[in-house]
Amino acid sequence: MGNAKNYDYLIIGGGIMGLTIGFELRKKYPEKTIAIIEKEEDVAMHASGRNSGVLHAGFYYTSSSLKAKFTVDGNRIMKAFCYENGIHVNECHKVVVASDASELEALYELERRGKQNGVDIKLIDEEELYKIEPNSRTYKHALYSPTTASVDPIEVCQKIKEILISKNVDFFFNNKYIKKENEYVMTNQNTFKVGFLINAAGLYADVIARDYGYSKDRIIIPFKGIYLKYSGSDMPISTNIYPVPNLLNPFLGVHYTVTSHNHVKIGPTSIPAFWRENYDGFSNFKLNEFLQITYYEAILFITNAFNFRKLAINEIKKYNRKHFVSLAKKLTKKVDEDLFNDWLRPGIRAQLLNKKTRELEMDFVVEGDSKSLHLLNAVSPAFTCSFSLAKFLVDEKISS
Numbered sequence: 411m412g413n414a415k416n417y418d419y420l421i422i423g424g425g426i427m428g429l430t431i432g433f434e435l436r437k438k439y440p441e442k443t444i445a446i447i448e449k450e451e452d453v454a455m456h457a458s459g460r461n462s463g464v465l466h467a468g469f470y471y472t473s474s475s476l477k478a479k480f481t482v483d484g485n486r487i488m489k490a491f492c493y494e495n496g497i498h499v500n501e502c503h504k505v506v507v508a509s510d511a512s513e514l515e516a517l518y519e520l521e522r523r524g525k526q527n528g529v530d531i532k533l534i535d536e537e538e539l540y541k542i543e544p545n546s547r548t549y550k551h552a553l554y555s556p557t558t559a560s561v562d563p564i565e566v567c568q569k570i571k572e573i574l575i576s577k578n579v580d581f582f583f584n585n586k587y588i589k590k591e592n593e594y595v596m597t598n599q600n601t602f603k604v605g606f607l608i609n610a611a612g613l614y615a616d617v618i619a620r621d622y623g624y625s626k627d628r629i630i631i632p633f634k635g636i637y638l639k640y641s642g643s644d645m646p647i648s649t650n651i652y653p654v655p656n657l658l659n660p661f662l663g664v665h666y667t668v669t670s671h672n673h674v675k676i677g678p679t680s681i682p683a684f685w686r687e688n689y690d691g692f693s694n695f696k697l698n699e700f701l702q703i704t705y706y707e708a709i710l711f712i713t714n715a716f717n718f719r720k721l722a723i724n725e726i727k728k729y730n731r732k733h734f735v736s737l738a739k740k741l742t743k744k745v746d747e748d749l750f751n752d753w754l755r756p757g758i759r760a761q762l763l764n765k766k767t768r769e770l771e772m773d774f775v776v777e778g779d780s781k782s783l784h785l786l787n788a789v790s791p792a793f794t795c796s797f798s799l800a801k802f803l804v805d806e807k808i809s810s
Contacts, residue, residue, distance in 0.1 A: 411594055414603040417445045417580075419808075420595060422587055422618060423610035424448030425458035426563070427788050429570040430800035431608055431808075436577045438804055444579045447597055449586035454567035456612055456687070458793065460757030462637070462667050462678070463563045464650065465489065466791040467504070467555040469524030469531050470662070476774040476799070478527045481791050484798035485557055491797065492561055495569050502668040504558035504650035505539060507548035507741055513654040520553055520654070530557050543649040545742050558650055562670045563793060587611065590621050593781075606809055607782040613686040613760040619784035624777040627766050628786065631706060632686050633725075633759040635678030637667070638734060639752040640745075646674055651741045659716060660761070660772050660789065664728070664737040676738040676750055680759070681725040682707050689756050706763060715768035762787035774799065780809045 419435055421428045424446055432446055450456070465488055468481030492499045508517050517533075524531035532554045534542070539552045546552070575581065585597040595602045609618045613632060619625035640646060645668075652665040661680040668674055684704055687694035710718040728734045735747040762771040774795075775786040783803065792799070 411601050411603065414594060414601040415445070416443070416603045418442040418605040419444045419608060420602050420604040420606075421446045421608045421610060422595075423612055423615075424450070424453035424567075424571075424581070424583070425456060425610060425612050426454070426567055426793050426796045427458075427785055427800065428608070428610035429453060429567055429574065430796040431610060431803060432574050432579050433570055433797070434800045434804040435808070436574065436579055439810065440577075445582060445602065446574070446579065447582045447585040447587065447595075447602070449584065451583050453571050453581075454564050457757055457760060458567055458612075459564045460635075460755060461563055461790070461793055462675075463560050463670055463793070464667060465499075465557075465559045465561060466794045467524070467529050467531065467557045468527050468791075469520050469529045469553070469555065470655070471527065471773075472523060473526040475772070476776075477791060477795065478523070480795035480798040480802065482528050484791070484795035485559075487797040488561070488566070488794060489559065492566065497561060497565050497569060498670050500560040500668060500670045500672065502558070502560055502649055503542070504555040504652060505543055505546055505548075506553040506555070506652045506654060507539070507546055508551060508654050509740055510549050514549070514551060516654045516657055517551060517553060519657065524553075524555075529555070531555055543647060543651060545647050545744065546649070546651050547741065547743050560650075560668060560670045587614070587618055608808065609782065609784040610788065612788065613758060615760065615784060615786050615788070616762065619777060619786060622782050622784065624784050625786055628762050628764055628771070628775070629702070629706060630686065630760045630786075631703060631763045631770075632683035632688060633661075633761050634681040634683045634688060634756050635759055636681075636728075636756045637675040637677030637754040638731065638750045639754050640674040640676075640750050641752050642746060642749040645672065646745045647742065653741060659721065660770060662790075664734065666738060666741060675754065676735065677754075678757070679725055679728045679734070680721070681728065682722050683758055686760075687758060689758065706765070710763075710768060713768060716770060759789055760787070761789055776803065776807060778807060783807050
């Protein structure tokens with residue numbers, strides 16, 4: 411294919427993982443040719459630009475997980491990158507509160523996980539909690555996380571793009587992956603001859619991976635996350651307030667987030683979506699995706715795998731604003747619920763499902779060989795982990 415563009419490394423996906431992998435590749439291999447292809451007109455158009463921007467501390471995850479391995483360092487490295495590049499970091503911290511006695515054991519388990527993972531975490535009583543966040547409420551104990559912070563994810567992604575362009579990493583926007591043929595990758599606009607392919611395609615990572623013989627027993631099931639923004643001129647809280655999550659699924663429950671710009675929002679939802687980019691109405695509707703995804707969601711609903719039926723029903727209820735706000739109100743003493751009235755643009759979580767076990771994958775999943783790497787299930791806290799995870803992948807999983 412004489413008109414093919416030739417690259418040592420081709421990265422599919424201009425989200426945070428594609429960008430940080432490009433960043434780490436360029437650091438390690440200054441002379442190699444690197445390109446990033448992205449089907450949209452710019453970076454961070456999907457999950458990476460629609461997430462909360464929270465830099466997590468790393469206490470949710472079991473010590474044996476990849477999430478635990480990379481969150482603590484990822485938090486530190488991302489903050490350092492932001493400070494070095496003039497990107498504001500809101501060091502707003504975080505508390506996790508219990509609603510009643512039944513949640514205390516899970517709270518203590520989070521403390522144990524945090525300490526095993528090397529996280530700066532402290533179990534505090536009600537008096538200590540109210541000094542940190544006077545408007546929060548808990549039952550007997552809470553967890554305090556001083557390293558949790560917030561940044562603007564789009565600003566971060568744009569800065570990495572700017573740095574990569576200055577270091578001769580080529581970007582091809584509006585280039586949608588179509589297929590592969592041997593060492594060639596075809597998009598709707600170009601043909602690339604590829605030494606090593608990195609698939610960081612988010613919602614479509616599993617589809618591309620199957621072209622390379624991977625992700626055979628897994629499929630991405632999309633979940634829609636929506637936040638409600640507080641429109642008042644005051645700050646009802648100054649610290650992120652989270653509930654004790656259900657440790658059997660990967661969602662953290664409705665919580666208060668303080669953004670990098672000192673806005674307060676509640677969310678997100680985890681509503682099962684019916685196609686991969688099911689953001690609003692019938693935009694981006696694809697019949698084949700709808701049929702495939704609703705087929706698996708129907709199986710999960712009928713079999714009630716990982717209590718999916720209750721999860722789906724409870725999440726759909728959150729489309730009702732008053733109900734949604736009532737869930738957040740349990741975490742605080744006083745808020746004006748009428749001022750949580752601004753629905754922010756939704757994001758889609760590209761959550762991987764194991765088709766054989768009918769369980770959601772709780773950890774990052776990476777597959778590949780000497781010619782390609784496929785980053786599957788790059789869900790929260792992937793943004794926090796991104797630099798740390800990317801360095802590991804470049805050093806250990808990506809062939810030179």
